[in-house]
Amino acid sequence: MKLNTASAAVRFAKQLEDESRNLYERATERYPELQSAFAPFIRENKRNVGSIDRAYIGVVSDALDTQFAFEGIDTDDYGIVTDLPDSPDEVTTVLASNEEAIIAFYRAAADSSRDLLADVPRAFDRIASKRSRRTKALRALTDGL
């Protein structure tokens, strides 16, 4: 599905955050040993949703220029796995791969909108950077399991 407007792009970003958070929560239920590693990610997912809302709805420099800023982004390119694998190391591998897909979306969305918007692409860039650090942590966790 192609994204054309900020409203649609923000909805998709929030959907990714929610799906990602949901997977982390289910993983910690099934594998309690991952709880301490994943708890900060779950909190951060919730904060990211707030960040995106504040940037989109709260900042006027973007608010009146939002319906032409995202042409060309296809959500089918950024799907994530939502089924929980059967072992902890498979979980961390899948989660790391999901993070990479999410980062790719945020980077593409930021690049697409950077010329027209100001604060929304900055928010997307910030979230992508935080998730890059998360991906490294997940890869390290996979190696350690």
Next chain:
Amino acid sequence: MTILQEPITDPIVVRNYVGGEWTRSAGEYHDIMDPARQRVIAHVPTSTSDEVNEAIQEAKEAFPEWRSTPPVTRARYLHRLRELMEENFEELSRIQTMEHGKTIDESRGETRRGIEQVEVASGIPSLMMGYNLEDIASGIDEYVIRQPLGTFAVIAPFNFPFMVPLWFAPYAVATGNCVIVKPSPRDPISQTKIAELVDEADFPPGVWQVVNGGTEASTALIDHPDIEGVAFVGSTPVAREVYKRAGAAGKRAIAQGGAKNYVVVMPDANTRATIPALLTSFYGNAGQRCLSGANLLVVGDNSFHDSFMDELSEASARIRVGYGLDESVQMGPMQSPDGKDRVLGYIEQGVDDGARLRLDGRSLDLVGEYPETCFLNPSIFEDVEPDMAIGREEIFGPVMSVLRAGTLQEAIDTIHTNPFGNSACIFTTSGRNAREFQYNTQAGNIGVNIGIAAPMAFFPFGGMKDSFFGTLHGQGPDAVRFFTEGKVVVQRWL
């Protein structure tokens, strides 16, 4: 794609909000249609002059106590109003889409812009301060205090049903005045919703009122001896008349009129960033905006013009037009069939006058199935001359008229042939071009690499020539001065 839930499911009977009470008008009621789906969403009255007079009397009675309420206390009412607007942000936005037709992105932007006005106005304890000087002569001090005047009227346009009255009303009440808002009869629901929040914020009765109606109500407001001033936004002929009429009666007036805004694109412009900005400028709000781009002035040779226009035309043709609550839609319908007919008339005129219709928005291509009543797709005319009707007059729709200029100076000279002076924008990577444009162009709102030069709430909303009649503008410190008088005191104690 997601179509958001509609907040209005059954038609609303719009009432007046007078003296803290909701009253059903004795005037005739007419239907408000959702322009996209062509369904009745409200019934709005045409209030009588007696009903206007009643509201003015309520305001007159409320004024002495409101005027002596400390500014910091008045500010707290506005804080509460702001909180309520935030709590109801999404509903307020979707209502705008339903009554006006604009996209949900545009409505949310409008809600945000409106709330910002309330935020700025709530800084009134600082904004309303005067100034002083001791010992103008030994032992004699002099100072200026700012004082409210009484009751003001706000006569609102249809194109921003939530935001535009908020350019004025919060400042009026923050400074200690009372205000009567007369919404556009085409889309009055947003102002009713604001009045509901005003009521919930417990503003004293009579301080902030809403009277719905048309010409009779507007005239009654402008002419009434107890109205100290009028803020109007609409077409230039009416703005001019409002200004004259108010002035003849010794009243203050802000009268914002129409526009024919030029957007200049220099050969050194960043094309990748410029094109989406132009789409917003010319087609945002379906072109129904006093800051909309209307005339695109491409400076430079044929090679630049041709390649730029190829790209811009293709992007314009791809715009998704449809129902504003569909999140994938980039442009909604015109607000009314009359508005659409007006634009169609100009398109026909443009063709008759010899301009080349490169993109014909009369060929509809909609996202989803909706009645075609108010819909238009984007149009582009090339080979436009400034004295053609489509080059000179305000179309107020999604029509781009493209003109040529050899140099920046030629472009500025062309802009100055037009009687309007609301906004002008330039796209360039040269600071020199930008400064020259800003310095020399006679328009009240200048954009540099910005397609819609909309001032923030803490700046005044500019305007010149036939786009504005008055001295002080809406928003920000100008509004504080408009709604107050500076009283000078010379003081000596023996």
